[in-house]
Amino acid sequence: MLNIDRNLFDIGRMDTLAMGDTPLHHLDPRAKLMTTLAFIVAVVSFGKYELSAMIPFFIFPLAQIAKGDLPFMYLLRKVMIVAPFALFIGIFNPLIDRETLFRLGSIHISGGWISYLSILMRFALTVMAALTLIALTGFNTVCLALEKLGVPRPFVVQLLFLYRYLFVLTDEAARLARARSLRVFESNGMGFKPFASMVGHLLLRTLDRAQRIHIAMCCRGFEGHIPILRPMRFGIREIRYMTFWAMVFALLRFYNLPMQMGLLITRLFT
Amino acid sequence: MSHHTIDAKDLHYIYPDGTAGLNGISFHIGHGESVALVGANGAGKSTLLMHLNGCLTATQGGLSIGGYPVTAKNLKIVRRSVGMVFQDPDDQLFMPTVFDDVAFGPLNLGFPVAEVEHKVMQALETVGASHLCKRPPYKLSGGEKRAVAIAAVLSMSPDILVMDEPSANLDPRARRRLIALLKTFEHTKIIATHDLDMAMELCQRTIVLHQGMITADGPTIGIFQDDALLADSGLEKPLGIQNCPRCGNRCTG
Structure with missing residues (x-):
């Protein structure tokens, strides 16, 4: 892992x-x-x-x-x-x-x-x-x-966020995978089933985080435009x-x- | 806005799933006051904080910041004057570099570029993080992330600072540094925390929440010595005023 x-x-x-x-x-x-x-x-x-x-x-x-x-x-x-x-x-x-x-x-x-x-x-x-x-x-x-060259802003913002939160997401995935592997021991760890639930968990956590990030952005005056x-x-x-x-x-x-x-x-x- | 005050009158909030978050909360926080918001998990601390910058709107009752009622119309003024530091800095630091992140608020507020740069560097210097300005946030340590998250809020020159668990996940030295930093701020402060020792150092006043209601509101030291109140609210005396763990006596030194 x-x-x-x-x-x-x-x-x-x-x-x-x-x-x-x-x-x-x-x-x-x-x-x-x-x-x-x-x-x-x-x-x-x-x-x-x-x-x-x-x-x-x-x-x-x-x-x-x-x-x-x-x-x-x-x-x-x-x-x-x-x-x-x-x-x-x-x-x-x-x-x-x-x-x-x-x-x-x-x-x-x-x-x-x-x-x-x-x-x-x-x-x-x-x-x-x-x-x-x-x-x-x-x-x-x-x-x-890309943005300065005229690529639409939503697309660029998606890429920026993808790159920023890639690390956070992989970190979370790694923690889940580690928690599973520590309790598997010699068995096969119930096959693929835990992975399905892990993916679900990751999705829910991601949605939660997205909501918190959005609130944090709104708190600092976000109105649909990311200034850099x-x-x-x-x-x-x-x-x-x-x-x-x-x-x-x-x-x-x-x-x-x-x-x-x-x-x-x-x-x-x- | 001359007075950085917060007034809550009979705040009620019910979550969409029917759970009651707040059950009639009223308080007044005066200009320059530093208030600790304590309570067990699920007592309603975070729900209350979310009301302070209009992320949640009360189902009943009203809230005003510096005399402005928190409504959709006043949202911009309210958010400008209330700086909110989130519990997880990763939620707050979403921009590619530390500099961009600290500049996000001032740029949205429409400050001229030269002033933004000045504000950003000033805020980073205040928290002792100016050397981090070109780094991407995911490469910072927990203490550095927290410092930058605070700078991101300071750069907007807020009147009121609202913090959710600022000392969570910090090592003892980073926590000590944070406390020293917060002591230097003259803003009106509301700090939601489980770190009662920090609350004792930073806040003269404490509000205790339990099941969405205020069970006590008064001088911090008095509240933390009231064993019955603390037990009822799911809390414990801060270590600083507990008896010595080895001899059982009250340390007077």
Whole structure:
């Protein structure tokens, strides 16, 4: 049951990373957010069987990690945690799409395998980019940037509250789970039944807490609008950062660099 | 508002499920008074506190704060003048960082930005928590959370401070620090608590609640020496005025 606690500390570490002191950390969050979105759009817009053209895109998350002084292995582990999700999304591709695309010696590589690998690569790229964004900026600041960019307020407030109370909720869940495990002993602890009631309890407690929070907000003058003071400055550095990466993405999106290089090398040797 | 007073006249409150929360409560609390609200669990302390800022409305009787009756029309004035510190700081600290949280009230009240920043830092300094201003609330210790929750209320410059169990879940040193801090406040204070020793230190006057009714209202020291009254209200003498647990004698030192 300590697992829940450990994961909780792990989420908190992202916030610690966001307090770093590199030029990338100080960049206006809107610039980082929009660049990351452009990156994701560029990666996702590739065709179903594209693989090689996506490889150079790793330069973006890797450059951010290097420049932002982020721990690579830690972020890689985070990507791995979400990986099963992507693994299952594409798992049937190789079975359904059996048409051979090309051969490696006597091995026939089907379209399904290529599109599966393509899904996995897209997943690795986009998740890594999103994680570096949060590690460089902090979840709350990303939310504020969303709001400044015109995302509807209720949506942003939902995200802020989700992040704030995630910790409180996991804490409560961990306490319930611990209380159960301490009284299970050797038996199976009545199977799944206690978990059903635990989820119910959590829901009721959450509703109670939501009500108390609402009262606390009303006591301090809440009238449907959450004010946050956070001056943001969009200057020349932000424009430079965005233009540079936009050009890199455009170049990588429309020219298949690995293929061009491959062609160049084969031409040199033939 | 020149007088930070609270007047309750025959307050009754019945919960939607039919349970009676308050059964006819009347009192007057004067400007600058510090009053302890004590009583067993379920005596009606929290229900009464909820009335003070208009979160609950009495089914019968009336309440006025600084001369303003607590009605939907006056809600803003009342909430502006009554600062409420909740029992669980996690309910009160809902913003992403300590600074944002302390700024929430003043910003809602429409103060200019520069003044908000000044008020926030001043409130944080008063409770000794200015170094925490950029931290997210979930990373604070219990004592720090309580201090920030108090700052979040102080930043609105309330006239009356209402606190629900301020010393609950604090370690002895944090509790001592809280008591020292509360002693410095000149606001009208209402403190609902089970910590009778703290009540003795902070409040000259005590109101005892039992089953939604006031069973005693008077000087704190007199009430806490009345064994029969305390027993009837489900309370016990504060440790500070009990006999010595080892020799059984009254300590005079």
